[in-house]
Each structure stands twice: as C-alpha cells, then as structure tokens.
Amino acid sequence: MPILITGLRYTTATLNVREQVAFTEAELPEALRCLKAFPAIEEAGILTTCNRVELHLKVSNLKAGRQAVAQFFQAFKQFDVQHYKASLFAYVEEDAIRHLFSVASGLDSLIVGEGQILGQVRDAFELAQTTGTIGKTLHQLYTTALHTGKLVRTETGIASRDTSVSSAAYQLAKRLEKDAFHQHHYLVIGGGKMAELLLEKLKQDFSSPTKSHQVTIVNRSPQRLQYLNQKFGFSGQSFEGLATVLPRVDTVFVATAAPHALFYPEHFNRLQKPLRIFDISVPRNVHDSVGMLPHISLHNTDDLAGIGDFCPETEACIRQQAETLIESAYWDFRHWQQLRGTVQPTLVAVRQQAEVARQEALAQAKTTPMAGEALAEWSRLLMNKVLHAPSVALRQQGVHHLPDVQQIGVSSPHKPVALPPTPLSIVPPELLPRIAIK
Secondary structure (H helix, E strand, O other), X not given: OOEEEEEEEOOOOOHHXXXXXXXXXXOHHHHHHHHHOOOOEEEEEEEEOOOEEEEEEEEOOHHHHHXXXXXXXXXXXXXXXXXXXXXXXXXXXXXXXXXXXXXXXXOOOOOOOOOHHHHHHHHHHHHHHHHOOOOHHHHHHHHHXXXXXXXXXXXXXXXOOOOOXXXXXXXXXXXXXXXXXXXXXXXXXXXXXXXXXXXXXXXXXXXXXXXXXXXXXXXXXHHHHHHHHHHHOOEEEEHHHHHHHHHHOOEEEEOOOOOOOOEOHHHOXXXXXXEEEEEOOOOOXXXXXXXXXXXXXXXXXXXXXXXXXXXXXXXXXXXXXXXXXXXXXXXXXXXXXXXHHXXXXXXXXXXXXXXXXXXXXXXXXXXXXXXXXXXXXXXXXXXXXXXXXXXXXXXXXXXXXXXXXXXXXXXXXXXXXXXXXXXXXXXXXXXXXXXXXX
C-alpha cells in the first residue's frame, strides 16, 4: 500500500497553471471526500498554498492511484492531467516521505524558510482528520512531518528571518520604490492571514499619527474591517467605496480568498498616475490584462522568487543541517512502518492466542450468571496486564531483533496453552466482583 504525493508546485508549474487547481477553504472538505471515494485511494490529504497544490495519498496500487488522481482533477477542477503532464510531479514511498518532511521544514518553499508552511501542513492534517479521510499511515506521516518541521526551525538557522509571501511582497515593494517608499499611500485589499501579515509590516513603518493615514484597508465585511482598523490603527473603506480610494494610492496589495479575478482594466484605466499592484492571491484576483495598461506595474507570487534569500554559503549550511534532521525523521517513520508491517501482526496473533485461552478457561468455570460476568471482566483485565510487558518488548526491539517466545513470556503459537486443572469454581462467586488489576 504505497504512499503517493503528487500535484503541482512552483518549480514544476507556472502560476497560471497552478491556480487552475487551487482549492478554496470552502472547497477542501468536499474535495477530500471526493478523493477518498475512489476505490484505489485508501487515505487522502490535500495541501494547498500560494506555491503548491499537493495530494497526499495512501493508495492500493500506484497505477490505479494515478488514474484516480487524473479522474479527480478532471471531475473536481476540470483540469486535464494529460495536457499538463509536464507540470505535475509525483513522489512514491521514500521520495514522498522525504518530500513532505522537506516541505514542512521550509526547504521546498519559494522563499526558503518561510514560516507559514508549517501551519499550512498542520491545517491540511487537521482538516483530513476532521473529514475522516486519513488513517494510521498518513496520521503518522503528518505527525512526523510536523515534528520534523518544528525541529528544523529550532535547531537550524532557517527561522532566523521573518519570511513569508506577504513579507517578500513587502520587501519587493520597498526595493522597487526605494526613497519614495515612505511618501507613498498604500492600499491593502483583503482581510485574511496574508493581509494581516502585510498590515503588520506596514504598521512597523507607518504607525505614527503623522503616517497612519498613508495606509487604507478595504474589506467586504464591515465587522472584519472594523477589527482590522482597530488592531492596526489604519483607515478603512468598504469594497463599494474602492473607486474613491484608488486615485489617492501609489501601491496596492491584493490578498483575498476569492477564487476568481476581481479586478479588470476598467477598474484602473481612468487613473491619472502610475500604480504598482502586488497580487499575492492564488488564484489571482487581478486579471493579467490589467498589467497591459501603460500606467500599471503588476506583480504576482512568481515574482517573489529570490526575495529575502540567504546568502549561498548560509543556505548551504542550513540545508545540510536540515537534511540531516530530515533523514533521521525518515528512518524513524520507516521503522514505524516496519513495526506495523511485521511486529503488529505478531502482537495480534499473540493476543488472539491469549483470547482463545481465556475463552476456554471461562467455558470450564462453574459460576452463576452474575459471577460469570464478573469473572469474564476480571479475566480480560488480567490478560491485558499479562500481555502488556511482551507487547512493549516486541515494539522496543523491533523487526530486526524479534525476541523469542520464551523471552517475551508467551508460549509458542504451535503449543496450546495449558489450562489449570483446578476448576475455577473454587473461587467464591461473591468475591469475584472485588478482584481488580492494579
């Protein structure tokens, strides 16, 4: 039952291809259920960000799994996998495991070390849990990935900078506008996580009373707009009043969750001065044709590559440290897989043998119905206590050093357990309910 991770990311597909398969937050639960409905897909999770759309799968077999992926994209997104075959990537088993650990660590991000990706992997995990589309394998894979991502951020220098798509867009704006940056008027359209990160950066530069008027927030929700205004101290404007604000601004950051374009040339063609627009939404909210207007400079997430990168020597050192941690996590996960594949069946067989012996012993007991129920419960607790130590021994010693049956304290499965010759009816029935395992 192999693990398969497939999809599109910034290294394999341009933004105009990636946005065709981007999932909104509202779409994800139904998308997961649709994906899991394919017989070849046993477990499923979906990671969707500005720079990637990944399907994390456990499949019955690879051929059927790949066919299910193609059918899913076609049915849910009207996306022809064969037509965009060169834009898709696929990793299986070892490569898939290492890939997810690398993603969670920030090594595979457009901006190396960006801090949002770990939370996005956690969101994918939690949603798959809530939707009921993952089992033990992907649960362990996600858990290990999150632990690894945290470890990499703690033990290496990858988290030494404030990096995200929002902060990269902000850095690019400052770089392009140079000395005029602090004289310009800025507009932030949106109210989600990415918009808040932008507003936090702007607050650092425009928090004084003499400068706060240089930033305006636009949002469709009056309640959300009021919250953002109070939190950051900037002025606000409803979406309907956007046309009155645009003539005053020099730079626009667009970061909404809308699944389609919101802005076209007609929204900007009457402006009398140059305007720089940073559209960091995926799918994009500003239509490509807006960038054709002579007074508009339009940027999207693909333009952020390389912004805020470490110097080559520092990045090489960070990658080496991170990859060492990832490799250790990889082998931990593989060991867990081996335990499930070899040790777990052994534990199941041992428990089944013990249960057979327990039932045979109960059948020999001569008790009243009430005492019989108490005896059954007591024997179940006793069996669990007796099996605890050998179960722990099996798990700890693993598949390469399986203890023999004498070492774990269980008789050979080829030799039936000898039952005590003395009838269990010698135990007074009135005492059975008081027997407890400590």
